[in-house]
Every structure is written in C-alpha cells, then in structure tokens.
Amino acid sequence: MxxxxxxxxxxxxxxxxxxTSLRPDNPEGYAETxxxxxxxVKQIPGFLGYESARTPGGIGITVAYFRDEESLTAWRQNAEHQSAxxxxREQWYDAYSLHIGKVERSYSFERE
Known part of the structure; x- marks a missing residue:
C-alpha cells in the first residue's frame, strides 16, 4: 500500500x-487485509485521506488524516480494524509504533 x-x-x-512498522515483504494475507x-476507513465520517510508503528493507510509514478526535476514535474502535x-501483532509485524498528533499548521507545494 x-x-x-x-x-x-x-x-x-x-x-x-x-x-510506522517493520515487517517482512508480502506476508500471507497482509495485502488483502x-x-x-x-x-x-474511507467510510468513517471525518477521514480525510492517507499517505503510505515502504522501504525495500521492510520499514513502512502510513500517515492517516482525520478531521477530529471523534473520527480517529471511530477508526480505533472499529471491530474489523481491531481484528486486523x-x-x-500475531503474524505480520516484527515491530511498530503509533503516534497521534493534532496539526495546527499545514502548507503544501506542488510543481505545475
């Protein structure tokens, strides 16, 4: 992803x-899940989008954006998400970390 x-x-x-996670490439069942x-997550009101990247060495970073704490909580409490x-933890990841933050300032650039 x-x-x-x-x-x-x-x-x-x-x-x-x-x-941020560390996992082997293409573990069984991971891509489908x-x-x-x-x-x-796209169905949760307040979900704004995500960005994701993975290195060849297995380090992955996904940043998901949510309008408010309620939408983030809805994602955290989703039963299918909790099952995944x-x-x-049981099968795919060797290690992971999760950081939650409130963004108060944001800007971007895109070359035309």
Missing part, C-alpha cells in the same frame, strides 16, 4: 495517526 499522491490543502486543525482496511491489529 504505497500512495502516489500527497494529501494536501487540509484546513487545520485536524489529527494524524502516524503508523490492507486493501479491506483502506475501504473501511491483533492479526498484525
């Missing part, structure tokens, strides 16, 4: 969930 476009022009304040999680998190 690597994105090809940046999330830009969001009006602060909003919230970010920065998920990841695609399903992308579809589920358990599977990640």
């Amino acid at each position: 690597t994105t090809s476009r940046l999330v830009a022009d969001l009006e602060p304040p909003y919230y970010t969930a920065v998920f 990841s695609e399903h999680m992308q579809e589920i 998190q358990r599977r990640g």
